[in-house]
Amino acid sequence: MIVEEIMNRDVITLSPSDTIEKALHTLLVNRIRHIPIVDQNHSVIGIISDRDVRDAAPSIFKASTQALELKNEIHTIMSNPVVTVHPMDFVEEIARIFYEEEFACLPVVRNDNKLVGIITEKDMLHTLIQLTGTHVQSSHIEVKVPHKPGILPEVASIFGNRKVNIVSVLVYPYKDDAAYKILVFRIQTMNPLPVIQDLRTAGYELLWPNNIPGPKS
Template sequence: MRMIVEEVMSRDVITLSPQDKIESALKLLNEHHIRHIPITDEEDQVVGIVSDRDIRDAAPSILAAEQNLDILESPLQSIMSSPVITAHPLDFIEDIASLFYDYEIACVPVTHANKLIGVVTEKDILYTLIQVTGIREQSSQIEIRVPNKIGTLPKIAQIISDRNTNISSVFLYPSKEDQSERVIVLRVQTMNPMPIIDELKKQGYHVIWPNLPGMSE
């Protein structure tokens, strides 16, 4: 799987037109357990987006003595957000994640040649990132603190491949304690990581896990 939008987006998109009533949107949100509906015109161009929050903001307060339900008869164009932030099918997953973070949104319609072809939600992005951690493949986790130096990762990978063991995922992030160090998190496809850990230790690597909590370090 490539980490791009067209690989993770949903293609079955529920849409409404700007003239549809708020009531129809409310019904669709509840029926399909979704939180966003792109609003499109006759040419499938995205002209707005409506979220469950937009509708809640427009709906009468549940605390009010008399409920004025006429509001639900209003057209969606009266409450929809416009213009809409959209994504391209070839956009990277990381970019969409930053987009969600920066704009505090949770869904973007995906357009190609000005037509709606899909949507990507926060949930799709989270799911993809979970895949990246390698958790969906049977594996054991090893964490190693290493100096931030060229050539460390291949040496560690070699120790693992020497033991005929596959690597499911690799993370590399700066150590909290010391900027001259990195933490490498590996998921390896074996139930018995002990021979690998012993070899890593023998070669002087600092294996943070497996270890006793509060006893090591």
């Protein structure tokens, strides 16, 4: 999945000469947390967050409600340079940027730094739900397997033999043991018992569910 498929194209922006007061109003009215700052060519030159605006706003203990701080221009508080991503970047790769840099959003740009969208933490979480198949009524199965070529289609064939549809497949490392992997399947059946028994009969170790006994010898 690429960024272009999940980004928000309807992006609210401000110019560097707009006031902090305008930024505060824009954040509140639109119920958003971040605003990219663009120049006359719609190129990203900065970004502000609701936290930036709160930090720049006057204290509630000040007598004047028309404090001069709110009249300052946005460029005085915006963050720059801005980390951006491209529409053709893979979602899995930019997830690492969110995690390592602790960002809450990333502007999406094309050539010449032109803004074409924005992607947020919420977008990433929604995508994770879709990738893992948890938005579909399904059963969850985890299988410990040797880390060797061909093991995924080998295990998947067991589901195929039962005519069970696989909603999603994920592959995880098994603890610190590089000799094994964990295959996580979500399958469209509310009665996974026959498949579970087939997996055990084939000699696979189930990590989940692990409270269903194997077939009797």
